Amino acid sequence: MEKKSYTAAEQTTVGIRPSKSKLFMLLAVLLITAASGLLLVLRFTTPPSVITDAPIPLLQVHIPQIDVTPAEPEPEEIPPQILERLASFHAENSDLVGWIRIPGTQVDYPVMRSPYSDWDFYLNRNFEGQADSHGTPYIWPHFESADASDLVFVFAHNMADGSRFADVAKYYRQSFFEAHPTIEFATLYEERSFDIAFAFYVHSRDYHEYYYDNVRGYEDRIEFPYAFLTAWENQEEFDQFIEKNRRFQLYDTGVEVNYGDRLVALWTCTSGGPSELRLIVIGVQR
Numbered sequence: 001m002e003k004k005s006y007t008a009a010e011q012t013t014v015g016i017r018p019s020k021s022k023l024f025m026l027l028a029v030l031l032i033t034a035a036s037g038l039l040l041v042l043r044f045t046t047p048p049s050v051i052t053d054a055p056i057p058l059l060q061v062h063i064p065q066i067d068v069t070p071a072e073p074e075p076e077e078i079p080p081q082i083l084e085r086l087a088s089f090h091a092e093n094s095d096l097v098g099w100i101r102i103p104g105t106q107v108d109y110p111v112m113r114s115p116y117s118d119w120d121f122y123l124n125r126n127f128e129g130q131a132d133s134h135g136t137p138y139i140w141p142h143f144e145s146a147d148a149s150d151l152v153f154v155f156a157h158n159m160a161d162g163s164r165f166a167d168v169a170k171y172y173r174q175s176f177f178e179a180h181p182t183i184e185f186a187t188l189y190e191e192r193s194f195d196i197a198f199a200f201y202v203h204s205r206d207y208h209e210y211y212y213d214n215v216r217g218y219e220d221r222i223e224f225p226y227a228f229l230t231a232w233e234n235q236e237e238f239d240q241f242i243e244k245n246r247r248f249q250l251y252d253t254g255v256e257v258n259y260g261d262r263l264v265a266l267w268t269c270t271s272g273g274p275s276e277l278r279l280i281v282i283g284v285q286r
Contacts (some may be wrong), residue, residue: 008086026031034126077210080189093127097146100154100266101184105167107171111146111185112153123155134159142230146187149230151183154185155194158268165268169198171281172270174251181253183283184266194283196265197255200248211248212277215246222248224280257284 046070090096091111098111114121122138125131137156143149156165170176183194201212202224209224222244230237235236236257262285270277 005115038101063202079277082188083186083191085147086186086188089127093129095122096127096128096188097139097143098185098187099233100186102180103182104161104180107165107167109137109156109164112136113143113145114138114141116141120155123157133157134164137164140227142228144230145186147189150232151178151226151229151265152185153227153265153267155267158271165266168266168281169271170278172201172250172279177251177253183266192262192285194285195253195255196255196281197253197263198245198280198282199250199253200245200280201270202249202278202280204278209278211244213248226256226265234261239240257286261285 002111023146086096086099089099093112095112095114096110097113099109100111101108110127112122112127119140120138122136123131123137126134127136137154138154139146139154143152146152150197156168158164158169162165167180172185177199182198183196185192200211201214203212203217209227211220211222211224213220224244226241230249232241242257263283264283266283268279268282269275270279
């Protein structure tokens with residue numbers, strides 16, 4: 001006799017119960033289906049911050065605020081103004097670099113700057129640059145200005161009529177120094193006063209200048225190489241300069257000179273002695 005098989009529903013109808021293994025399988029399928037549904041619900045209802053497989057947010061970088069306010073423009077440098085009393089002279093001849101005066105003497109002249117083409121251009125020319133045996137006090141062209149140099153030399157003739165630097169040549173006498181101890185040397189931009197510190201001779205020979213002693217002459221052959229100097233290399237060079245000046249000074253003025261002081265030197269020929277003899281008078285700015 002052939003055995004009849006029933007479906008699960010038919011088994012229930014006819015009173016036949018399914019086996020335990022089938023029940024467990026059915027229960028497992030139901031649990032898996034419920035879990036899957038729950039996961040789908042959580043996926044679409046839970047905030048992203050709690051989902052473990054959510055993408056990592058981008059790093060937040062702090063960007064500092066930049067001040068875009070335009071900077072204040074730097075003030076323009078105002079060029080120095082030429083002294084009012086020299087402005088008209090400079091407008092007439094731009095070679096003018098200053099004015100020199102020694103109170104109580106005839107020294108009261110413009111000071112010119114010779115061109116590189118002729119360092120002694122104003123030795124025998126007047127203010128206008130015309131030929132004149134009296135000349136005009138002047139500085140050499142390597143002094144770019146009378147303002148920027150530590151030591152400025154001013155040259156002029158010692159004229160027999162008492163003009164130009166004839167009075168400067170009198171500083172070989174201490175009594176003349178005591179009567180006229182100061183030099184007024186105005187540059188284009190500043191009024192300046194100098195106390196006379198030294199007076200001494202130099203002797204020109206073979207295109208060199210040597211300190212000159214009234215007794216020994218220039219036999220010691222101690223050179224005076226400072227006419228071309230505009231600034232000291234160091235204090236040692238300055239100290240040597242002062243030491244030599246004191247050694248050959250014609251008298252002690254008692255005026256102190258220190259490193260960093262600004263100096264002016266007046267240079268002229270002498271009235272007596274060797275023709276190559278020159279008198280130099282040095283003042284220190286106060």
